[in-house]
Amino acid sequence: MRQNIIAGNWKMNGNISETKSLLEELLAGKWDHQRCQAVVCPPYTALSTAGKLLHESHIALGAQDMSEHASGAYTGEISTDMLLTVGATYVILGHSERRQYHSETDKLVNTKAKVAFQAGLTPIICVGETLTQREAGQVHEVVEAQINGTLSEFSADLMMKSVIAYEPIWAIGTGKTATPDIAEDVHRFIRQKIAELDADAAETIPILYGGSVKPSNAAELLGQPDIDGALVGGASLKADDFLAIINAV
Numbered sequence: 076m077r078q079n080i081i082a083g084n085w086k087m088n089g090n091i092s093e094t095k096s097l098l099e100e101l102l103a104g105k106w107d108h109q110r111c112q113a114v115v116c117p118p119y120t121a122l123s124t125a126g127k128l129l130h131e132s133h134i135a136l137g138a139q140d141m142s143e144h145a146s147g148a149y150t151g152e153i154s155t156d157m158l159l160t161v162g163a164t165y166v167i168l169g170h171s172e173r174r175q176y177h178s179e180t181d182k183l184v185n186t187k188a189k190v191a192f193q194a195g196l197t198p199i200i201c202v203g204e205t206l207t208q209r210e211a212g213q214v215h216e217v218v219e220a221q222i223n224g225t226l227s228e229f230s231a232d233l234m235m236k237s238v239i240a241y242e243p244i245w246a247i248g249t250g251k252t253a254t255p256d257i258a259e260d261v262h263r264f265i266r267q268k269i270a271e272l273d274a275d276a277a278e279t280i281p282i283l284y285g286g287s288v289k290p291s292n293a294a295e296l297l298g299q300p301d302i303d304g305a306l307v308g309g310a311s312l313k314a315d316d317f318l319a320i321i322n323a324v
């Protein structure tokens with residue numbers, strides 16, 4: 076049985092008071108905690124506040140990125156230790172916005188994932204193609220290269236404890252969602268590729284879909300056999316929408 080996960084990527088949204096109000100609404104929400112693990116990933120400045128509010132709750136805390144370095148002269152960076160001390164247990168790595176605006180590569184994401192795992196954080200590793208790549212029929216090729224690159228030299232244990240998020244870039248923040256068939260095709264393909272690396276990990280690794288997930292399309296997407304949850308951007312900023320997506324699992 077794979078773990079279902081609905082993770083909210085708040086991106087650069089949420090000051091301290093907005094974080095408090097949103098989390099209070101989410102904490103008051105109802106769902107089957109055995110069935111779905113909820114995760115929220117607020118911006119760095121809100122993590123400490125969020126960590127206190129979520130302590131010993133059924134909502135886990137994640138960061139949106141982290142440094143591959145332990146400490147030192149890396150202006151603007153945040154280490155695994157800093158994330159652990161505010162109560163984070165997950166970290167999103169290789170989001171397409173990090174790849175696009177901060178030139179993050181598969182190799183860097185691979186290094187960060189190993190560092191995260193060593194520290195005890197669960198990496199949510201993002202992959203996904205651009206519209207141009209999809210139109211050129213390169214989806215499998217692109218995603219395979221990202222999977223092989225980001226998961227390179229993973230121990231079996233690390234592979235089993237990772238989370239993958241398939242996020243077609245053309246569907247992020249655009250309102251255009253992949254159809255359940257399109258998403259399932261890539262999720263199945265990713266699971267096959269992981270099986271080539273480690274058969275047991277392929278069975279247990281949660282693969283989340285991301286890209287304009289909302290209450291109206293969540294159930295159909297989450298109903299696909301290889302879709303184990305969602306990485307939600309825009310809709311994770313509204314408590315009612317995020318709770319509806321959690322309850323669609």
Ligand code: PGA
Nearest residue numbers: 247248286287307308309
């Ligand atoms: P979106 O973002 O749900 O707003 O499309 C998803 C993501 O970027 O993780």
